[in-house]
Amino acid sequence: MMLIVGTIPIKDLPLTMGKVNSAGDSLLIDGHRIPCTQGTAAMITAALVATEYLKLDAPHVLIVGDTGKGNGSREMYEYLIQSVAKLSPQVLALHYCLPDMALTRSLCEALKSCNKRPTIIADAASMYAAKAAGLAQSFDIFTPDATEMAFLADPDATHPAYIARHLFDTDVTQTPKLVAAAYAKKNAAKLLLVKGATDYIVENGNILTTVSEPNVPALEPIGGTGDTITGLLATFVYAGLEPKEAAVIAARTNRMAGKLARATPATRVRQIIDQFPSVFKEYLCQWSNVCINLKPGRGNS
């Protein structure tokens, strides 16, 4: 299974685990209707649309209501620590939460009990906690944006609000320097997809390739467009692609969807996601070059 873990901004949503269904513009999870907005919901929606197209098993999710106090986040991580060995997902994608270094450390220990180690992806505050706790190298994939890349490059920062000014001041051309600094201090996952005007795909410190077309600057202000990339990436890994291939295709899909949606800063993330099936139909085989290996149903478990 592919398991997506993250908080939802609904105060009274209990800890919920289940397979995702779509319900119009919303998600339906164990009887709870979740709107597709910025954050974990956008990531799940992107993953659901991609699994539906590829005829894969729908994502399983572990979600909880949390609007910032952190109680839900802690409950969610504690449950995951207790359950992950039994669940043994093939892909584990960790997303919005109140970052907690001790719980992240416990989760990394618990993951050692899985029969087969999952591919572990961290974005949002799950990535912040992994880096702050010095555990980045226990993760397979991080998906930082430009400022978060600067955060990974700053050995002393435990949150992007505390990065050194000279690192925040850098532009996209400085990404290779930030990447090198992050890997030198062991503060990066094995693979990075650095999201920005140019997307960088990096493996163990080596920049493998970049993606810069189509150029849709308006994607940056749209809340949730980073979350959709991570959802796509997780799905393509679940489908059997190598993480580096999955990263390239996820980045290209998001950009092309932004172009088709004629994105402006006022566009909502759902309008971007709605374009994914068209992008897949038109470009997926062409881009992946291994489309015959994307066997529908491979992820059924």
Add this chain to the structure above:
Amino acid sequence: MPLFGKKRPSFEGGGLVLFMDVHDAMRAEKVLKAADYAVKLVAPPPELRRGCDLALEINLVEQPGIERLLTEKEAGYVSVLPIKPGASGLLEIVKVTDFGDWLMVKSANMKLSFEKKSGIIVNTSGGGCPDIPYLHAEMIGKRLDEAPRPRDLGFTLCALMLDRALEECLALWGGKP
């Protein structure tokens, strides 16, 4: 969904609240624990010591919510700092991007965009803490000067950075409808 065999791991916070005297530290601990914050009384490293030799370790990401609560409860403290000795201070600068009809202001990892003509917030993006999707839903579609302040509704450093972006947007827009 019940938990089983629950065992809470030891606390790692990354932030310190400093106090002038021991009494303030003890009172702040009580206030924060009553509000379910994970905290630990510790001795601050000599280079960070400002007042007494007792400090509270906190999850640094929760700094805004903790400072707001201590202020509300009139629990005195000197400052909040990262524990790591080489850490920088809170990022103060912002970046502005012009999208024609819209402006985007970026503060650390948070971005806020508004329509120049109306001052309506059209999007917020970035961040990773659980209050950010909540603030996104609460702020979008509202005029800059009528939107709720992230510093009032949020609890985390992501929310604090979003508030700084909002402040800059208000200054750029100048309150003109």
